[in-house]
Amino acid sequence: MRQVMAEITLARSSGFCFGVQRAVSLLESELDNTAEKKSIYCIGEIIHNKTFNDSIKQRGVKTIEPDEIDSLPYDAIVFIRTHGVTKQVYERLENKGIAFIDATCPFVKKAHRIVENQPEGTTVIIMGDRNHPEVHGIQSFAKGKVLIFSDCEEMKQRLPAEINTEEQLVLIAQTTYNITEWENCQKFIKYLYTNTRIFDTICSVTDERQKEVLSLSKVNDLVVVVGGKSSSNTAKLYRIAAENCQNALYIETANELSDASPHIFKTAKKIAITAGASTPCSIIQEVLKTMTDITNAELSFAEMLDQSFKTLNTGERVTGVISSVSPAEIHVDLGTKHTGILPYDEITNDSGVDLEQDYHVGDPIDVVCIKFNDVEGTVLLSKKRIDQSKHWLVIQQAAEDGSTINGTVREIIRGGVIVNVQTVKVFVPASQTGIPRDGNLDQLKGQKVGIKIIEINDQRKRAVGSIRNAARSVRKKDTEEFFTTAEVGQRFTGTVRSLTNYGAFVNIGPVDGMVHITELSWGRLKPPSELFAVGDQIEVYIKNINIEKKRISLGYKTEENNPWKIFEDKYKVDDIVDATIVSLMPFGAFAEIIPGVDGLIHNTQIAAKPVGNPASVLKLGDKVTAKITAIDLEKSRVSLSIKALLDGIEGDFSTSPEDTVSDEAAEPVIEETAPVAEEVTAAEESAPIAEEAAPVTEEAVKAPAE
Ligand code: SF4
Structure with a gap:
């Protein structure tokens, strides 16, 4: 005989959810109204409960x-249960002209709509049971x-191999998916694939x-879970109970209680x-009664059931279905005799919300x-009011774990800005804006911004955030990934x-790298500011990594x-080119043929007769037409001659490549490699160059420490 009287608690949320209640009501009213000759065909069992299914079977379903x-008769009526069906089933029903009652739960419909509205090329990731009809429907x-x-x-194992990094990803869940698992999935995907759009489709x-x-x-000490063995949501309740309570039972009817150990x-x-x-409800009642008999508990069923299945009261939270939407208010069907009125002010604090765009008839709320x-x-x-407390939890969580949350800058006020994080207003001081x-x-x-919560006052529900810290942590994470x-x-x-004088700093996403001046040009070294402007887009590659x-x-x-x-x-030797004088030397003039390639017009090749000082006949920027007389690619030298093009003037143009002068060369190179023209004296060669600023040389450029 049992010594201690047990205390039994019935979960407030037990029994038909609003989706099932809605489906059952739709079916029952159809059964009441349908003429006997018509038959109702349900695609799959209406709910995962044998007792209920047997009862409607007897009524002809x-x-x-x-x-x-x-193969259905033309006057058949098809009933679509809460799980919904695939898009193809809807098409077949419409093509055959078969009447149907769509009792798909509004939560499931919402998931259909989310998936259907994704642009072409989006990869949809569904967390759920791949064999479940609801998942088949969403997928379709x-x-x-x-x-x-x-x-x-499974996602961690398979996802990286199944997608490429450019793919647009959308993550959603089966409506009855395990919440803890869903949170893990979100964390994982947010970390690795930051551009994933996540839709929380788990029903409230x-x-x-x-x-x-x-x-x-x-x-x-014991949790008894009552429900069909093929019911996904009941199975999940049982799993949670088994993981967190020393004893958990999963039964379909009260009869199964006798199979459990009396201990x-x-x-x-x-x-x-x-x-x-x-x-x-009848099955729950039966289980309660049997439990009382077994445990000798003194229970008032009426009281307990009243607690669980009571009618609506002030302050009670409830899920309804949107029945109409206007710019100023939404009407909600609560499944009771009262019509629910939800005015704009009780929906959001944000004055920029378009109710007709954001809320749809048939959606759960x-x-x-x-x-x-x-x-x-x-x-x-x-x-x-529900959102505020829910959203405040998000703020609390972000303050605790330092995570980044997203919001929109709605107001600029004295000393900072206000960022709306859903329904919560977060103050960001000017010093934390990053401006x-x-x-x-x-x-x-x-602007949509990420923020970190840096201060929180739970009592006054006030929070202070930092856009700067959030941007910094994104950059840090991206840098690590990079x-x-x-x-x-x-x-x-x-x-x-x-x-700078020694190079250009170039941003390649999360990091900046320096391109040293010697890496910027092939020819003579030029100050970086002559080559690029801040903001220019250039092609670069990684030379070294630390x-x-x-x-x-x-x-x-x-x-x-x-x-x-x-x-x-x-180009080849004997080609005639248009070039621009870019440098004047005592021994000749350099002319740019293409950017990065300058040819030397020696003093002897500038005019019909040798010129003593090139500056006396040419100036920087002059456009000249000249003939290529020699090319030495190994030494990067080109010789040009204007003289060769002058009519009636004979000249010796058989200059060998050895006679050519690199555009990088200074006079000593000429001394070593080219025969010095009669006109160029040693004194002239070493004379300072008046017209040109000293060219930038590699030696002159000191690489800064990294
Ligand atoms: S989605 Fe939620 S409300 Fe809809 S039928 Fe399933 S459990 Fe019920």
Whole structure:
């Protein structure tokens, strides 16, 4: 005989959810109205409960598979259960002209719509049971690739191999998916694939039930879960109970209680009973009664059931279905005699929301009852109050774990800006906006930003955030990611950030790298500011990586942009070219043929007769036409002659490449490699160059420490 009287708690969320209740009501009203000769065909079992299904079978409802649609009589009525069906089933019903009642749960419909509205090329990731009809339905609305993972571990294993980094990803969940697992999945995907759009499609009923069973499991000695064995949401309730309570039972009917070990009931002082979303009230009642008999508990069923299945009261939270939307208010069907009125002010604080665009008839909505008006038969509802407490939890969480949350800058106020994080207003001081002290905060207005919470006041529900810290942490994370994949030789299109005497700093996404001046040009070294302007886009590649210091140096010169290669492909000896005088020397003038390739017009080749000082006949910027008389690609030298083109003047143009002078060469090179023309004296060769500023040489450029 049992010594201790057990205390039994019935979960408040037990029994039919609003989706199932809606489907059952639709079916029952159809059964009441349908003439006897017509038959109702349900695609799959209406709910996962044998007792209920047997009862409607007796009333003439037949269960069929989707592929039996084609053999249905013309006057059949098809009933679509809460799980929904595939897009193809809708098409077949419409093509055959078969009438149907669509009891797809609004939560499931919402998931269909999300998937259907994704642009072509989007990869949809569904977390859920790939064999579940609801998942088949959601999958069928996708335009492109769909990946289905049962849990986070499977996603971690398979996802990297299934997608490429450029793919647009969307993550959604089966409506009854496990909440803890869903949170893990979101964390994983946010970390690795930051551009993923996440839609939380888990229904609030599932959320509430799972949370309630979790807390009951922790304080009871036994949890009894009542529901169909094929019911996905009931199975999840049982799994949570089994993981968190020493004893958990999963039964479909009260009869199965006798199969359990009597020891469990004898020792349990506290027992909780919960039931899946498709468990009828009558079965829960039966289980309660049997439990009382077994445990000798003194229970008032009426009281307990009243607690669980009560009608609406002020302050109660409830899920309804949107029945109409206007710019000023939304009407909500709560499944009771009262019409729910949800005014704009009780939806959001944000004045820029278009209700007709953001809310749709048929969608589920969570609200709290504020005030009943029995005369008018209405109840004033609020969504904002639920959202505010839910959204404040997000702020608290972000303050605790330092995560970044997203919001929109809505107001510029004295000393900073206000960022709306859903319904919570977060103050960001000017010093934390990332805008320089003398900058204009107005540029932030309307922008979507990431913020870190740096201060929180729970009592006053006030939070202070930092856009700067969030940007810094994004940059840090991106930098780390960059260095895990960066390789020498990897190419990027970068943006010139700043220019110095010794090179250009180029931004390639999360990092800046320096291109040394010697890497910027092939010919004579030129100051970087002559080559590029800040903001220019240039092609660069990684020359060196210092992973420890997270630094890179970049290269710019490549074979493709080697001007000597371009020159070689385009020109040959005896070609006539237009060139621009870019430098005047005592021994001749350098003329640019193409950017990076200058040819020397020796004093003897400038005019019909040798010229003593080139500056006496030419000046910088002059355009000249000359003949290529020699090319030495190895030494990067080209010789030009204007004289060769002058009519009636004979000359010796048989200059060998050895006679040519590199555009990089200074006079000593000429002395070594080219015969000195009669006119150029040693004194002239060593004379200072008046017209030109001293050319920039490699030696003159000291590479800064990295
Ligand atoms: S999605 Fe939620 S509300 Fe809809 S039928 Fe399933 S459990 Fe019920």
